[in-house]
Amino acid sequence: MPLIEVQHLSKSYASGDETVQALRGVEFSISQGEFITIMGRSGSGKSTLLSILGGMNRPTSGTVEVAGTDLYSLSSERLADFRSQRLGFVFQSFNLVGYLTALENVMLPLAICRTGSKEKRAAARDALSRVGLAGKEDRLPNQLSGGEQERVAIARAIVNRPDILFADEPTGNLDSKTSLEMMNLFRTLNGAGQTVVMVTHNPENCDYSDRSICLRDGQVVVEC
Numbered sequence: 001m002p003l004i005e006v007q008h009l010s011k012s013y014a015s016g017d018e019t020v021q022a023l024r025g026v027e028f029s030i031s032q033g034e035f036i037t038i039m040g041r042s043g044s045g046k047s048t049l050l051s052i053l054g055g056m057n058r059p060t061s062g063t064v065e066v067a068g069t070d071l072y073s074l075s076s077e078r079l080a081d082f083r084s085q086r087l088g089f090v091f092q093s094f095n096l097v098g099y100l101t102a103l104e105n106v107m108l109p110l111a112i113c114r115t116g117s118k119e120k121r122a123a124a125r126d127a128l129s130r131v132g133l134a135g136k137e138d139r140l141p142n143q144l145s146g147g148e149q150e151r152v153a154i155a156r157a158i159v160n161r162p163d164i165l166f167a168d169e170p171t172g173n174l175d176s177k178t179s180l181e182m183m184n185l186f187r188t189l190n191g192a193g194q195t196v197v198m199v200t201h202n203p204e205n206c207d208y209s210d211r212s213i214c215l216r217d218g219q220v221v222v223e224c
């Protein structure tokens, strides 16, 4: 059974008097353990697709099944639970909380869990070490480089051991050397079994993934 199964997916947005058709009849599946890049020009529907896969944006039609669960048939409360327990997200703007340390930022998704604070700290430390930040737990975001801040954001996304790690242009604001380090980190996490679905417009990033899904004008095409 595929980990993600997308069928007949369409999404339109109302924009003033017009309707923007962001996705048109998208279909594909993703297996457990794959590293997928979603490619395409600006405006081709990449972020729309990622947010729908991640349970954050209801499609106009079609279905998304994650591990056998039809996401948008869930109540919004159960969908929110599913998201926080099973999915991890990294955004281009890392959204770190400036007055919290790296460790505290990584602990944030655990706030609602019932586990004790000792276990939460241990899980956050472990996530930070998996992204190569052992020893920097007590730094504030402004005491970290851009690449290190991104690592904190990745640690926060994986602290719950999600089934899928989603990332929307995570290297978009980074210089090319840091961007390369980040792709290697995603590769390493994937090597340890993490399923990764990443939006990127940089064709070089595709070399790190097992497979690319290319979008053009909201449709899957063979080549971007």
Ligand code: ADP
Pocket (backbone or CB within 6 Å): 013, 014, 015, 020, 021, 022, 040, 041, 042, 043, 044, 045, 046, 047, 048, 049
């Ligand atoms: P990409 O990430 O590939 O740049 P997007 O998914 O952001 O593409 O956008 C696809 C299309 O949908 C674009 O034409 C964009 O302007 C439009 N769009 C995206 N989000 C919205 C929104 N919230 N409201 C209206 N139009 C949107």
Ligand code: MG
Pocket (backbone or CB within 6 Å): 046, 047, 048
């Ligand atoms: Mg986008």
